[in-house]
Amino acid sequence: MKQYEHPELDSVDIANVLQALADPCRLQIVRHLLESPEQEFACNEFPIEGAKATRSHHFQILRGAGIIRTRVDGTKCMTSLRREELDQRFPGLVAFLTQSAASPASV
Amino acid sequence: MKQYEHPELDSVDIANVLQALADPCRLQIVRHLLESPEQEFACNEFPIEGAKATRSHHFQILRGAGIIRTRVDGTKCMTSLRREELDQRFPGLVAFLTQSAASPASV
Numbered sequence: 001m002k003q004y005e006h007p008e009l010d011s012v013d014i015a016n017v018l019q020a021l022a023d024p025c026r027l028q029i030v031r032h033l034l035e036s037p038e039q040e041f042a043c044n045e046f047p048i049e050g051a052k053a054t055r056s057h058h059f060q061i062l063r064g065a066g067i068i069r070t071r072v073d074g075t076k077c078m079t080s081l082r083r084e085e086l087d088q089r090f091p092g093l094v095a096f097l098t099q100s101a102a103s104p105a106s107v
Numbered sequence: 108m109k110q111y112e113h114p115e116l117d118s119v120d121i122a123n124v125l126q127a128l129a130d131p132c133r134l135q136i137v138r139h140l141l142e143s144p145e146q147e148f149a150c151n152e153f154p155i156e157g158a159k160a161t162r163s164h165h166f167q168i169l170r171g172a173g174i175i176r177t178r179v180d181g182t183k184c185m186t187s188l189r190r191e192e193l194d195q196r197f198p199g200l201v202a203f204l205t206q207s208a209a210s211p212a213s214v
Contacts (some may be wrong), residue, residue, distance in 0.1 A: 014207055015129050022125035091210065092203030099199035100121055 004063060004070040009082070009089040012066040017090060020065035021097075025050065026058050030067060031101035033081040034094070040071070040078040111170060111177040116189070116196040119173040124197060127172030128204075132157065133165050137174060138208035140188040141201070147178070147185040 021027060025048050032046050043059060059079060062068045067086065071078045087094045128134060132155050139153050150166060166186060169175045174193065178185045194201045
């Protein structure tokens with residue numbers, strides 16, 4: 001069964017994280033996770049557009065930067081935000097992203 | 108006399124800002140501005156390394172993303188953070204950057 005690799009957040013620096021977030025589609029993925037009461041979503045449940053390969057690429061970038069975690073569940077890949085770890089490693093980041101999700105003018 | 112152009116922050120989106128910040132040298136410039144009691148610095152007063160052209164490029168990227176303002180003062184270019192405007196346009200961003208400046212582990 002396919003397993004995804006997730007970096008330790010200690011090995012991720014802030015420039016990596018900002019780079020990964022600096023894309024409208026990837027921000028939309030993160031905001032969806034921040035705004036939803038559900039913790040996890042299958043990749044096709046995110047309200048993003050684009051070809052499957054492009055979407056997979058976005059998830060891969062976010063995963064590589066330590067922002068999301070992907071768990072294989074049967075035939076599905078369930079994605080969640082590494083919220084607590086991010087908050088510990090980069091204090092203020094989750095709060096900022098949450099505030100930005102609430103002000104769509106800044107999208 | 109050379110004048111620098113500065114975008115209205117309404118025309119800057121969050122992905123532009125994150126992209127501009129996603130570089131260790133540019134983060135260092137912003138942190139220097141955040142941490143210092145002085146409001147303005149000449150470009151050569153920032154504790155960053157690199158050739159003059161590279162440094163100028165970093166300032167240009169930050170200026171283009173609406174993060175800093177550059178004012179010509181005689182033969183000097185004085186740079187300041189557009190802190191209040193940023194705080195209004197992207198609530199939580201300045202707080203996050205300030206917190207990250209205080210935790211050098213996340214550099």
